[in-house]
Amino acid sequence: MLENDSKTPLINEEQRFRLLIDAVVDYAIYMTDPSGIITSWNSGARRFKGYEEAEILGQHFSRFYTDQDRAAGLPQRALDTAVQEGRFEGEGWRVRKDGTLFWSHVVIDPIIDIQSGTLLGFAKITRDLTDRKMAEETLKQSEQQFRLLVQSVTDYAIYMLDPEGQVTNWNLGAQRIKGYLPVEAIGRHFSMFYTPEDRDAGEPQRALSIAASEGRFEKKGWRMRKDGTRFMAHVVIDAIRSDTGTLLGFAKITRDITDATQAQQALEQAREALFQSQKLQAIGQLTGGIAHDFNNLLTVILGNLEIVRKRMPGEPKLTQLLDNATQGALRGVSLTQRMLAFARRQKLTYESVELSALVQGISGLLQSSLGPSIHIQTRFDEALSPVLADVNQLELAILNLATNARDAMPHGGQIMITADERQGADAAPDKPMAPGRYICLTITDEGEGMDEATLASAVDPFFTTKGVGKGTGLGLSMVHGLAEQLGGRLTLKSRKGVGTTAELWLPVAGDSAPGKAAVEEAAPPVHELKVLVVDDDSLVLTSTRLLIEDLGHRVLCAPSGAQALELYERNLDIDLVITDMAMPQMDGAQLAKLLRDRQPTLPIILATGYAERLEGFAAQLPRLIKPFKQIDLMQIIGQTMK
Template identity: 60%
Template sequence: MERTERFEASKSSEGRFRLLIEAITDYAIYMLDPDGTITSWNAGAKRFKGYDESEILGENFARFYTLKDREAGLPQRALDAARRDGRFESEGWRVRKDGSRFWALAIVDPIRDSSGRLIGFAKITRDLTERRKAENTLRESQEQFRLLVQGVTDYAIYMLSAKGYVSSWNLGAERIKGYAPEEIIGQHFSRFYTDEDQKAGLPQTALETATRAGRFEKEGWRVRKDGTQFFAHVIIDAIYNADGSLLGFAKITRDITERTNAARALEEAREALLQSQKMEAIGHLTGGIAHDFNNLLMAIQGSLELLQRRLPEDDPKVARLIDNALQGARRGAALTQRMLAFARRQELKLEPIDVGQVVQQMTNLLQSSLGPSVRIETNFPRGLPQAFADANQLELALLNLAINGRDAMPNGGTITIAAATQADAPGLKEGHYLCVSVTDTGTGMDEETLHRAMEPFFTTKGVGKGTGLGLPMVHGMAEQSGGTLFLKSKPGHGTSAELYLPVAPQETISEALDATAHTLHTDKKLSILTVDDDPLVALNTSALLEELGHTVFSAPSALHALDILRREKKIDLMITDQLMPNMTGSELASRIRAENEQMPIILATGYAELAPGEGQGLPRLAKPFSQRELAEAIARAIGP
């Protein structure tokens, strides 16, 4: 009875197991006899392979293999391996009833009876087509990404291990940094940093920041294989495993040297433009202030001269005071000339000058200004032509250049002042020039300092030791004279300032000799019209003229001057200021010359820059002027 119950229970259990197997649809589960003939077939097998049970039972399982696999004997090898090893497992292509293929995972297990005799095989097949497709898609994506990264040449893209060793290397990295993959993979990425950054621990700081924050980004100098440096934009991203452990770092580097240089050049150009605009505004302001200051000096100097001549000779104390005041006025005039030199608006008195003689006359001034630690040497060959320049401005320029040389020699040295003829000068029109050089044996300048040396307000002398206006003033004077200023310097080899001045034309030399031989004066008593909107200057000019014996008519504006000329028919000469409201002196002169071409006119101004065409052909009298200079200007204007 008990045995019968166990049999029935076993039979019932087998039935339930069979029902379970037949109900599975995600796996093909079927039996084979020892020769590979199919003896059972479940629903999963039908779904995968497309055969009904009646179609496939009794057929050999080899029909599920591709022709290539059958020819290679793969079905039989699978059975042999399962018989020998107790199990066979593989993946490969299988064929459905309709001829289509799918990727399958196949497991073959041998089945033996209680005596160990092989009675067949259990075969389980799973359709992995979708998984394989996903894996292939992922693999293709990864390969495409690898090819993409490898093909990028504008960016260095590479991987680092958790400790910072290079583990991959793209073409961009090779192009930017110069290393081939076999040279750099396995090396630490810190070799791309400068020595200073390595000593400061920047590579390790970058990795620590990326680990802590997930990302590190910075710009800085990096080093190529050949030792040259480039400015780089760097990003380091931390990469983690699925379990959260640090796998390594992805590093992207871009060479932004050109962009940085372009940005710097743009900024420098912008600063230069702003500086140019600022200097133009300062120049206009300086010129205007100097004009007004000249008028004040004109009134002071002229009045002091008149007072000096009218004082009794027996009062030396008052005479000394007046003489002292006159010297102060003349120093003020020199200061005004420097301001106008800076603004490039000074009234230069261009004449033939012997540069060697000028230097000789100012040797004592130079030596006392430079101090005992500086030795002065000169080199002026015989037969040098005369330069066409303003003697006073040349003295100021040479003194300025010599003082710059002294400041560049803190321990003393030698300053050499020399001159030589030059057929042509770079950047100047064709002609003959005299190159006057001031050379020191000082510290010299690097390229950046040399490039900026003539910028207004640029100085390397420190706070309170220089204004940065000396060289711009010299350069301004040189350009107004028709020449230029060049600087040559190297660190440790001193500096040479080369002042190019035009050689004086022969006719101007002859005129200068004549003027020296014959002091200009006239005994004629004239009716002179003075035009000036500043009452102090007008009064002073009238007093100087009256003391010379002339009859003076004074007008506060150009319109008043025209009224006087219409009323007084016997005006012999007009002396007019240039800068006046409503109508300038040159405009007034044009109105008068339109009616009377023979009228002698002198343009009195301390402001040299005139609009194109203004004041052409008019003799000029620079303010502030003395009575002697006034008399000479009148004599030149009316002729013999």
């Protein structure tokens, strides 16, 4: 035992244990005999549960459990677990004297006579997690009971400090958690348990200062074990004062919460992944909606340009202006197609694709997207076979891979894009490919490269090295998914400080692979029709009416599904209905269903800015994709009415 200075009253070891327990105001600590009969009671227990000592001594501790828990045998199970496993720990509802419930964290440790091995009873620690404001705990046990109680607690490091921070006693929990025997810890300053950086920052002294001035200090932080390993600890330090207010020292409780902290970190990572997914979904919905509205505008522009071209005299300068305006509108069509591809509002369209022509076609977009500090070089084998792919999605995949390469070269550099034919047997043994011919599109950069750990996770959804808010972590996973869907494979090779190579394996298109039709099928002639056109956009409605009237048909217009039904009831001789799909209150599919209920053979065409997924008979209706030209109207009207 250390000698105190003249200002500190001398206390023996037994008194130190009593003062230690008295100073622990954050927990209710009491004892039971081996059968669960309560043999001691403290003020913390009285505060949590409402029973006076005279009322509870001699009673079984199961009275604190709910009726359901008692019926399920939880009290005895807790004691059995403590005996069999050396400790019981759990959380659950407990009952106060007045019948109210409180959520508690409970630890039960068996008290074993060291010499005889006899079970003397149980030490029980309860913490009220429904109310973090602690009240002073007063233990009413014998000096020996306090010693047994503290020494039997192994889940918490419970020990005392003198006013200067020297360790004055040490329990089994402290020995288990921190690895020091009592002889190795007692007499040394408690700052030995702090990390070097916390010691340099003065954290130990600050903790004692706060506890002395405010009565209590509580914090989570990293602490050091004897073997040098670190653990995350929840620490409570309470000041111990005499009746006259003199500071006698500090009671310190430390709990290892490393597992709980790691679980919380995993939860935060899952939340971040969910946020990224929701963000991408919201962007996709927004992009799809914008593209739909943009297609409506392009429908109006292209339709009116066609009407003007037909009715305008053959003035060369005016014709050139109309051609320029039409080309600008068609560029807008290409832009909306890219937006819809990103928003996954388009189905994959398999066609035979010449990779060299595709890369050449988007070279301008690639260069403008990557910036002037990036130099792009291409090299393709002669007579390279076409691949079977979706052009829009493949362009997006190449742009994603090139953008990743650029980001790996913040100071600029060269990106090499090559393609050559390979066999499935040429693939790496650990990533076998199905037999057959493939074109391997390779994008190589001179960037920072990736280590093995990063490379292993590169195609995982939401994995990104670009920092918070600078990437969705879905670029490579989208390319990987596209390659797999097309029957190919995305392979990444990288070395730290050397660069990265992305290989996009795509199957060679067979002789029967679908391709784009070189010539549009001629539209069959159609006699004069009475057509009902429905669209909530007045500009689209007017433009469509003018285009159809120019084809020689009579047109009725309705700005909503309800008004379309009224017009149809007054004009039962309507030959054809062309309705927009996306309308408020009643969409095109709903309108088509109501019209078909009235006239099962009525021809109906759905006009849409993107490919919605429809069910039932609406999925079989012909679709007019916006933006459309007059020839598109002529084609679909002819095909629908034949």
